[in-house]
């Protein structure tokens with residue numbers, strides 16, 4: 585009995601290895617139709633065998649700074665709680681009508697006491713009732729590995745267990761289905777895999793900011 589227990593503990597210890605025990609890496613580059621590096625593209629990686637690693641979602645923050653959502657795009661895991669602190673000295677009224685999460689934080693300053701739970705995968709478009717140009721995106725994913733590209737259009741997904749992955753990309757202006765961007769990539773230990781995407785984008789439509797700084801009508 586005692587021996588079995590020891591075995592069980594040993595097996596559990598193996599399953600519980602921290603992600604840093606894996607050496608696989610994916611290096612991705614995302615560019616637009618003209619070949620220019622594209623930031624704010626979300627890259628998600630699913631093991632092709634369908635098994636998802638159990639990652640514990642936590643709490644994160646989507647700021648409002650100088651009447652903008654910061655960051656513009658944020659990728660989070662399903663089950664994450666998000667706080668929406670208002671760092672401006674005026675009030676915001678944050679909302680979303682997206683099917684993945686409909687919510688509203690009526691006019692407030694400071695940080696609302698209760699964070700918002702994002703419990704369904706999908707894209708959540710954020711807006712502010714007062715400032716029409718304030719637009720942000722929470723990309724809620726059930727993928728075990730994900731991130732978004734930086735200014736140079738690059739992202740590295742680290743600590744991937746070796747294996748085959750189905751990897752796809754999303755961007756607020758993507759002019760195609762997300763599914764159509766899927767690439768199957770082999771990730772090996774100790775040798776980074778690389779992948780590239782060229783995304784066709786829709787024209788950007790973002791309402792303009794209030795024309796005059798300090799215009800009381802927009803505050």
Ligand SMILES: [Cu+2]
Pocket residue numbers: 651675676677712713714715718
């Ligand atoms: Cu606002």
